[in-house]
Structure formats: C-alpha cells, structure tokens
Amino acid sequence: MRWVTLTAVAPVAWGTNYFVTHEFLPADRPLYGAALRALPAGLVLLALRRRRPHGAWWWRSAVLGLLNVSVFFVLVYAASQLLPTSIASTIMAVSPLTMMLIAWPLVSERPRTAHLAGAAVGLGGVCLMLLRGVEGVSVPGVLASAVAMLVSSFGHILAKRWSAGADVLASTAWQLTAGGLFLLPVAAAVEGPPPALSMPTLLAFGYVALVATALAFAAWFTGLRHLPAGTVGLIGLLNPVTGVLLGTAVAGEVLTVQQLCGLVLVLAGVVLGQLKRAGRRDSGQAPPHPVSDERPARAPSMRNHP
Numbered sequence: 001m002r003w004v005t006l007t008a009v010a011p012v013a014w015g016t017n018y019f020v021t022h023e024f025l026p027a028d029r030p031l032y033g034a035a036l037r038a039l040p041a042g043l044v045l046l047a048l049r050r051r052r053p054h055g056a057w058w059w060r061s062a063v064l065g066l067l068n069v070s071v072f073f074v075l076v077y078a079a080s081q082l083l084p085t086s087i088a089s090t091i092m093a094v095s096p097l098t099m100m101l102i103a104w105p106l107v108s109e110r111p112r113t114a115h116l117a118g119a120a121v122g123l124g125g126v127c128l129m130l131l132r133g134v135e136g137v138s139v140p141g142v143l144a145s146a147v148a149m150l151v152s153s154f155g156h157i158l159a160k161r162w163s164a165g166a167d168v169l170a171s172t173a174w175q176l177t178a179g180g181l182f183l184l185p186v187a188a189a190v191e192g193p194p195p196a197l198s199m200p201t202l203l204a205f206g207y208v209a210l211v212a213t214a215l216a217f218a219a220w221f222t223g224l225r226h227l228p229a230g231t232v233g234l235i236g237l238l239n240p241v242t243g244v245l246l247g248t249a250v251a252g253e254v255l256t257v258q259q260l261c262g263l264v265l266v267l268a269g270v271v272l273g274q275l276k277r278a279g280r281r282d283s284g285q286a287p288p289h290p291v292s293d294e295r296p297a298r299a300p301s302m303r304n305h306p
Helices: 002-024 030-048 057-082 085-092 095-107 113-130 139-161 168-191 199-226 229-235 238-249 257-282
Strands: none
Touching: 002 057, 002 199, 002 229, 002 238, 030 057, 030 168, 030 199, 057 085, 057 139, 057 168, 085 113, 085 139, 085 238, 095 113, 095 139, 095 229, 113 229, 113 238, 113 257, 139 199, 139 229, 168 199, 199 229, 229 257, 238 257
16 A cells, blocks of 8 residues: 555646646746756756666666657647646546556556456546536547557556666656756757746746656656556546646635546545455465565666666
8 A cells, every 4th residue: 555655646746737837837838848847857856866877778768758758748738728627637537448458468467357447437437527518629639638648658558667677766867857858959949948937937847847747757657666557547547636626625616516426436446446456465366566675685786787
C-alpha cells in the first residue's frame, strides 16, 4: 500500500494542474508553457540526484523525454484548449486499459480480470461524473487527446521496461530535461521571444514545475517500477476525481447526485484492483513481478549498468 499511496500523489497533482494552467498560465504559448514546465522540473531533480546518463540511457532518455514530455505536454495543452475538460478527461480515462494492453507484450504483464473490471467500472464512473450534455466537440481536439493518451501510455510502459538497474529519480530527471530541451528551440522558432511573466504567473509555473511535474512524475515512475501497470493505470483515475473535487472546493461548483455516483464508481474501480492484489498476497501467491526496495550490499551501480 505504500507504493499505491506514493503513486496516487501523481494523478492528484495532475488533477490540480488543469485549474492552475487555465487560471494563471498564458493561453497562447503552449510550447513555452510545456518547456517551462518540464525543464525546471528536470533540473531540480538533477540537482537532487547528480547522476549523468551512461551507455544506452543517453538515447533512452531522449526517446522517453520526447514521448512522455515533449509530445505529451503539447498535445495535452492543445486538447485542453480545443475540448471541454469533461471530454478530454474521459478520453484520458481510457489509459488504464491501454496501459494494460501495451504492458502485455512489452513487460509480460498479462491483464488481470480484476484490473480489467476495475478499469471498466472506473471509466463508467468518469463518464457518469463528467459527461453532461456537452456540445460542439472538436474533432482535432479529440484526436489530440487520444494521441496524447496513446503516446503517454506507450512511453510509461517503455520506461517501466527500461527501469531495471536505473535510478528512478535520475531517469525521471533526464526525461524531463531532455523533453524541455527539445521544446525550447521549437518554441523559439514558432512562438518567438519568451512571454513576459508576472509574479502570479511565475508562482503558477513554480507549482506546475515542482509539484505537478517533478514530484508527480517521480512518484508515477516509482509506482511503475514497483507495481503492475494495471494497478498504476487504475490509480491514474484519481486525476478526474481531483479535478471535480477541486472545482467544488475552489471554484464553488455544486457536486450533483450524478457526479457523486460517478465519483463513487471511480473510487470503486480503483479499489477493485487493489483488493484483488491484496487477496493474492494473502493466499500466499507472489505477484508476477515482485520488486524489493532493498538492494544487495554489492549491487552494481548505475554507472556500470545503464
């Protein structure tokens, strides 16, 4: 449960990110917005874990940074501008199923019945919670959101596949730094000079970079290291739940009976996968990919095993 609790930090932080971005960050600079979110987060994590990539991790960091940061951040920003939050969040709620299917061939994690059932229940809860007579759905926005969901699902499972022997904090820092460096020249070429930032905007970027990116991605990739992809994907459903509760607490929105029922279904879907996993352990069956967080006394360093 400690890994489940730690992983839950990520979707909760991401659930607050939309509100902060929508309220405080410039709406006409998506490339700079993504770069200023990723690069400071990566540099902060590098300052905490001063390790440079070695061997294959030079190109792995570039690939993961491109998928999980550069492409994903820009597509999510585009989707948030073209779609209502309810539609974008519902499309992203398909990611648990996508991650399970991708994890099967890439990391040999066959989808469990409880995880599939939890994903179905959770997706139904998201639809009930968010889809309420939305009109004027943008086809480009749907495509951007769907591609963002597919790209991030593949990138997260690829990071899980390559995580053996790598320090999670360092590899997360490299991804964010690489993704931010990819974005900066593109932003300069497309959007011109960097935008002028007021103090509230700087504080908002600080929150987005440190909490919704550095902390969230470190927690997420740690969860992928220690938990099955199906479990992590289901925990990700806490993202839209956080968005709805934040709207109720901060924006003064009224939580309807339909939203409350959907919220309960989402939480039930998340818990469903956790209970099955606990049951397997109680029955004496080991999980398919046990990972111990205790290192041998002479564990090889990351320098020797990139």
